[in-house]
Amino acid sequence: MKTVVNIRVNGVEQKHEVEPRTLLVHFLRDCCRLTGTHVGCETSICGACTVLFEGKAVKSCTLLAVQADGSEVTTIEGLAGDGRLHPVQEGFWERHGLQCGYCTPGMIMMAVQLLERNPKPTREEISHAIEGNLCRCTGYSHIIDAIEYAARKIAEVKK
Amino acid sequence: MIPAAFDYLRPATLDEAIALLELHGADAKVLAGGHSLVPVMKLRLAQPKTVIDISSVADLSYVREQGDKIAIGAMTTHYDIEASPLLRDTCPLLTELAPQIGDAQVRNRGTIGGSLVHADPAADWPAAILALDADLEIAGSNGRRAVKATEFFVGMMETVVQSSEILCEIRVPTTARSVAYVKFAQRASGFAIAGVAVVVDGANKTVSVGVTGVAARPYRALAVESVLRGKVLNRDAIDQAAGIAAEGVEPLDDIHASAAFRAHLVQVNTRRALEVAVSRG
Incomplete structure (x- = not known):
């Protein structure tokens, strides 16, 4: 039986009728037409589907849309504002933090949450934070560079 | 991977959740954070007819x-x-x-x-x-x-x-700082292939050792605890005790690790966890 799920996605109310078994990632991609969030392994491992749920990074393939009813979700589409990239997006651009790009939305959302909790992470802390995000192209070092770039950028802006 | 269809209920109180469980019996499952249940539902290893989400029940997170x-x-x-x-x-x-x-x-x-x-x-x-x-x-x-x-x-x-x-x-x-958890993890999922938690009670000269990942159910390594009771926890004592961490246990044998490898890992990690815990005492 279908049920109405109401989630505030990137500040916009999204109200759609779905089955309780609908995963959050499919709600975002199929109902909201926000396809920046990727479906990767579907087994809670790869992190390509990472979004912010009430400000916390979660794997949207492992959450039912009904569990998010009444909550706030931020996806990669919600980061850039006024035509300007978010500092983490800028870091990935400037430091070549991607090749094929498939893992990138999830990597970026994870990095955004990391820098909120820990504005000056060490390279080791960044590695630990992105353990749940797999990249098969970069070998990770440019991703860590990108997140370090973003940390510096955010600190500069705050000054 | 999509779970089989189910009815979703989100009770507001613990009493209501328990009443719903009594009503729906073994066909119902309790959903907490969903990071164990949702994956097995997606694999259809679990197909509950009713899912009772207890995330709206007040005062269960503290x-x-x-x-x-x-x-x-x-x-x-x-x-x-x-x-x-x-x-x-x-x-x-x-x-x-x-x-x-x-x-x-x-x-x-x-x-x-x-x-x-x-x-x-x-x-x-x-x-x-x-x-x-x-x-x-x-x-x-x-x-x-x-x-x-x-x-x-x-x-x-x-x-x-x-x-x-x-x-x-x-x-x-509450415990002193003389504790440790050492695990050998499955690389992709992070699940324990052999995880050993140790609590060293310096005042009473006892240790307790909990083991996960090794057998069908987690266990206390009672043999290890017994030989270390009252002992000075020096290198020899720890080595000897860790050697019996799999005693009386039938280790799991699967694609991640053979039974023999698990039996080996639990000994190594018991030794390491004891060494770390003692060093913190």
Whole structure:
């Protein structure tokens, strides 16, 4: 039986009728037409589907849309504002933090949450934070560079 | 991968949740953070007809002092335990173990109660819960009952929690800093292939050792504890004791590790965990 799920996605109310078994990632991609969030392994491992749920990074393939009813979700589409990239997006651009790009939305959302909790992470802390995000192209070092770039950028802006 | 169809209910109180469980019986499953249940539903290893989401039940997520124990609400996430200043000061085994679970996203959603009731033989919490000799409080329609960690795990994916009951609180003792959790993890999932939690009680000259990942259910390495009782924990004593960490246990044998490898790993990790815990004493 279908049920109405109401989630505030990137500040916009999204109200759609779905089955309780609908995963959050499919709600975002199929109902909201926000396809920046990727479906990767579907087994809670790869992190390509990472979004912010009430400000916390979660794997949207492992959450039912009904569990998010009444909550706030931020996806990669919600980061850039006024035509300007978010500092983490800028870091990935400037430091070549991607090749094929498939893992990138999830990597970026994870990095955004990391820098909120820990504005000056060490390279080791960044590695630990992105353990749940797999990249098969970069070998990770440019991703860590990108997140370090973003940390510096955010600190500069705050000054 | 989409779960089989089910009805979704989100009760507002624990009593209401228990009443719903009684009504729907064994066809219902309790949904906490969903990081054990949703994956097995997606694989269709579990196909409950009714899912009862207890995330709206008030006061199941907390860490607080209660007499000489620390009480942890069953819905407390792995991250909230990892970040708890109270636990870092009073029960550091839990704050050392928490960041070793899964990954950051999983720790944001997964709950200690959900993990314990799911009773995956490779989950991390059971090792610590056993080593700490925790008390687990279970709510049912006839009130609440408390069981010891050693009585909690029945078998693979099976605990003493009945189909119309809900685990609501975990109570752990305060400890000194002489504790450690050392695991060999499955590379992709982070699940324990052999995880060993150790609590060294310097005053009473005892150790307790909880093991997960190795057997169908987590266990206390009683043989290790017994030979170390009253001993000075020097290198020889630790080496000798760690050598019997798999005694009386039938190790699991699967694609991740053979039984012989698991038996080896538990000895190595018992030695390492004891060494680390002693060094912190």
